[in-house]
Every structure is written in structure tokens, then in C-alpha cells.
Amino acid sequence: MLRKYLEAGKIAFEVKEFAREIITPGMDLLRIAELIEAKIVELGGKPAFPVNLSKNDVAAHYTPSRDSKETLLEEDVLKVDIGVHVDGYIADTAFTVGGGNLTKASEKALSEAISIVKAGTSVLEIGRVIEQVIRERGFKPIENLGGHSIDRWNLHSGVTVPNVPKGRDFKLKEGMVIAIEPFSSMGSGRVVDTEEVYIFQFIREVPIRLKGARELLNRVKLEFGSLPFAERWISGYSKRTLEILMTELVKAGALYPHRVLREAKRGLVAQAEETLIVERDGCEVITSL
Ligand code: MN
Ligand code: MN
16 A cells, blocks of 8 residues: 555656656647646556646646647746546645746745644644745735545545644544645635536436436546546547536536636635655655655
């Protein structure tokens, strides 16, 4: 089990390095996404979720659609959030291209947070550290996004690691796998849902009357299990047909739509994230060296 987490972490780290090298202004986001996801597979992993390429005031859950023409501009602040799994053991890591001090604030908050992690650390204490580091640099942490515990095949397994000292407290336990992900913003410090959805996830078995929708559900269950997937990963349907079937499955409650999250006041957002294993006297960050 530990070996597979370390393997997923190492792949995620290498893919992150690869992404830092290849991402340049003028590139199409779709091409960036495809190169990153192909690299995960080339290194022996599988995407644990579609690579998130969220720009500027979009904080999370954006991934290009198959017909996206969106291009990265010089001034863009791009969050690159990468998930890798090996046999269901997940590593989750993110970095930001551009953003200057805003990005540095999220990175510093992450390293300070990691420095206090050990068995017994309170997640609210982690939130306190993150908030303090980001605020003293003149920005706001996003309070309704946060890190999370990870289990096999389960990206968000129940414990939240907040970016502010709010919510339910929990003392970290030895052997737990958690992701810490400070988001710093120049807006109000909150994200809101948009109507846009590019990432879906199977949640439960429900009776589906429409035959095409039922077949699609069986297919995504088989291919992606309980992990999030992109609409662009599903081939063999026209855009319109796929849209109808996915809408049907969301309405029926079989699929969860991960809506694109935008900063409430359209402020810029930066993110840094690592996955780590809690140890008795510290932690092992699996997604960096
Ligand atoms: Mn992530
Ligand atoms: Mn995460």
C-alpha cells in the first residue's frame, strides 16, 4: 500500500516537473491537458482525475473540452492540478504558473502548513497557519476550498483540511494520507459555482430508463469507477448526444457534476498543493522530492 502511494507520488512529481517545462504562453489548454495526461500514462500511472487547468478568477474544476480553442496568455494565472493513481492509490498535487506574489503566498502557506504536520496536529491549526501566511502577504485564503484526506479510490475521503480555522476539527492520525491545498486570492476569499461542467463522477446506482444513458453509465463506471472523469475522455458520441445523456445521468442522481468554481468577486486565484503521509513525528510529502 505504502509502496503504491510512493509510486503515485513520484509519478505526480515528475509530471509536475514536465508540466512546468512545457507550459508556455500561446499554447492551447487542450494540448497542455493532453500532454500532461499522456505523461501520467507514459510513466506508469493513470489520471486520478482530469488535469484541472483553471485560469485567473477560476479557482478549480476547469478542464478543456474536446473542442476547446482556449489559449494560455502571457498574463494568465494558471492553476495546474494533477491527480495520479496507481491501482487506486492517489497522489494529488498542484502548482500555479504566473501570479507573482499571489502564487508565492499559496506556496509559502503550503510549506508552513506542512512543517507543522504530524500525528495529533489539529486540522484547524493547519487552517490557522495557512490563513495567517496568506493574509500577512495582503491576500485572502479561499475559505470554502480546502485540502482533504485520501483513501484508496477515494479522493475526498471525509476529513477536510481547511484554509482558515473554521469547520470541524480533527486530529491527524499516523498513516493518514492527506492533501493540503492553500488557495490565495485577490477577491473576497470565497468561490461560487458556475453553470459550466466538464468533470463528472459516478456517485450511485439508480434505475435509468433511457437505454443510451444506462449504457453510458455502465461504461463510465467500468472505465473510471469512483474517480472523476472528463467529458472529453468519452469517445464515440456526438457532442450533442453526449450532452443529453450526461444531463440525464446528472438529473437521475447517478453522476455528480463538478461545476467550475469561480472567485466570488472575480479576483485572481493561485493554488499550491502536495499530498503527504502523516507520521508520528512529521510527515512524508509524496509529491515532491
Ligand atoms: Mn488537486
Ligand atoms: Mn486536492
